[in-house]
Amino acid sequence: xxxxxxxxxxxxxxxxxxxxxxxxxxxxxxxxxxxxxxxxxxxxxxxxxxxxxxxxxxxxxxxxxxxxxxxxxxxxxxxxxxxxxxxxxxxxxxxxxxxxxxxxxxxxxxxxxxxxxxxxxxxxxxxxxxxxxxxxxxxxxxxxxxxxxxxxxxxxxxxxxxxxxxxxxxxxxxxxxxxxxxxxxxxxxxxxxxxxxxxxxxxxxxxxxxxxxxxxxxxxxxxxxxxxxxxxxxxxxxxxxxxxxxx
Amino acid sequence: xxxxxxxxxxxxxxxxxxxxxxxxxxxxxxxxxxxxxxxxxxxxxxxxxxxxxxxxxxxxxxxxxxxxxxxxxxxxxxxxxxxxxxxxxxxxxxxxxxxxxxxxxxxxxxxxxxxxxxxxxxxxxxxxxxxxxxxxxxxxxxxxxxxxxxxxxxxxxxxxxxxxxxxxxxxxxxxxxxxxxxxxxxxxxxxxxxxxxxxxxxxxxxxxxxxxxxxxxxxxxxxx
Numbered sequence: 132x133x134x135x136x137x138x139x140x141x142x143x144x145x146x147x148x149x150x151x152x153x154x155x156x157x158x159x160x161x162x163x164x165x166x167x168x169x170x171x172x173x174x175x176x177x178x179x180x181x182x183x184x185x186x187x188x189x190x191x192x193x194x195x196x197x198x199x200x201x202x203x204x205x206x207x208x209x210x211x212x213x214x215x216x217x218x219x220x221x222x223x224x225x226x227x228x229x230x231x232x233x234x235x236x237x238x239x240x241x242x243x244x245x246x247x248x249x250x251x252x253x254x255x256x257x258x259x260x261x262x263x264x265x266x267x268x269x270x271x272x273x274x275x276x277x278x279x280x281x282x283x284x285x286x287x288x289x290x291x292x293x294x295x296x297x298x299x300x301x302x303x304x305x306x307x308x309x310x311x312x313x314x315x316x317x318x319x320x321x322x323x324x325x326x327x328x329x330x331x332x333x334x335x336x337x338x339x340x341x342x343x344x345x346x347x348x349x350x351x352x353x354x355x356x357x358x359x360x361x362x363x364x365x366x367x368x369x370x371x372x373x374x375x376x377x378x
Numbered sequence: 379x380x381x382x383x384x385x386x387x388x389x390x391x392x393x394x395x396x397x398x399x400x401x402x403x404x405x406x407x408x409x410x411x412x413x414x415x416x417x418x419x420x421x422x423x424x425x426x427x428x429x430x431x432x433x434x435x436x437x438x439x440x441x442x443x444x445x446x447x448x449x450x451x452x453x454x455x456x457x458x459x460x461x462x463x464x465x466x467x468x469x470x471x472x473x474x475x476x477x478x479x480x481x482x483x484x485x486x487x488x489x490x491x492x493x494x495x496x497x498x499x500x501x502x503x504x505x506x507x508x509x510x511x512x513x514x515x516x517x518x519x520x521x522x523x524x525x526x527x528x529x530x531x532x533x534x535x536x537x538x539x540x541x542x543x544x545x546x547x548x549x550x551x552x553x554x555x556x557x558x559x560x561x562x563x564x565x566x567x568x569x570x571x572x573x574x575x576x577x578x579x580x581x582x583x584x585x586x587x588x589x590x591x592x593x594x595x596x597x598x599x600x601x602x
Contacts, residue, residue: 177586180535185491197440201436208466208469
């Protein structure tokens with residue numbers, strides 16, 4: 132690359148940091164950026180400056196009604212324990228909020244990085260659902276936490292027997308190739324199994340989690356098991372059992 | 379003064395007890411409030427459903443969020459709504475901050491800036507060109523407990539922006555606070571695009587040097 136061309140791209144860095152480039156310019160710049168350490172370094176400095184601009188405005192106290200309205204809105208956002216109403220999660224809202232937060236935090240500008248975001252987003256989304264469900268369940272005095280055991284793996288199942296929702300956490304599950312998946316099963320008193328969902332641990336993550344939503348209260352079942360099944364799941368357990376717990 | 383802590387309805391919140399311990403500890407130490415708990419710890423409490431931790435973060439950061447929203451929207455009611463929305467988002471999305479880390483205030487204000495930009499675009503609002511002197515600025519009147527050493531740096535950047543030649547400052551403000559591209563700024567101000575690009579670049583270069591130096595600016599006159 133000639134010095135002149137490099138000079139042109141270097142001049143685009145501040146505009147890029149402020150997101151002021153037109154679409155075509157932005158595309159050309161991003162293509163250049165991938166391979167240019169100098170521009171990447173410069174960009175970090177301009178981004179830090181732009182972040183500084185965010186913080187540079189003198190603070191102004193908002194009217195006290197804003198705080199009061201916020202408090203009122205929090206009350207309606209708290210999950211309310213209920214015997215019969217199933218939990219519904221605003222997945223769409225969570226997804227866009229997470230995507231935004233990740234984009235902001237990771238400063239993602241290339242297609243390759245965006246693909247990574249989508250994968251992480253799906254993982255975080257599931258973990259967020261799991262942890263929020265678990266929190267909601269734990270706040271209920273009727274919640275129970277059961278130990279789930281296996282040969283190599285172990286875990287916990289948080290549930291409210293009166294409700295049809297629970298969260299399974301599992302540690303130490305071996306990673307699976309793409310042709311297999313873990314499948315959870317709820318077991319009825321008569322021994323019949325009902326699928327409770329599919330899940331896979333992410334590579335490099337020791338913890339896997341699954342939100343279980345059954346068609347009837349969990350007190351209708353007597354046990355939970357996890358088996359290895361072909362990708363896409365099975366109508367009934369066929370593979371090796373790796374985790375189990377009795378209610 | 380001890381604030382009353384509320385917990386999610388329906389029973390105990392075991393991890394929320396840690397923030398109660400922090401208050402008691404602080405009270406025993408003779409401190410007036412718990413505003414010395416770092417942002418990162420407070421947001422962990424928020425992620426666990428501790429409403430009072432969210433309000434601590436509000437008391438600490440709402441002034442900046444409101445100032446940014448007001449600067450971008452020029453409208454008190456809209457700025458109030460954005461401020462409320464941003465902290466509500468914090469309540470529902472706290473775990474996503476924990477996943478990303480980084481400077482909390484920057485993360486929060488980025489959310490606020492995006493929320494304000496969305497609103498600007500959806501309502502097709504006209505940009506508000508701010509005067510250099512803002513008589514209601516509160517730089518001398520910060521809430522007690524603000525002892526962030528970065529404050530001086532931010533303040534210097536603010537003055538550096540004000541000290542830019544007006545044509546550079548205008549371009550920067552339209553780009554940053556109104557999300558405009560070079561072309562849109564050119565159209566809005568009636569200038570050639572090349573002029574806009576140059577002025578934005580020169581203005582940002584000056585601010586970048588100021589930011590890196592972290593000291594008070596020495597304004598230079600410069601034609602662009």
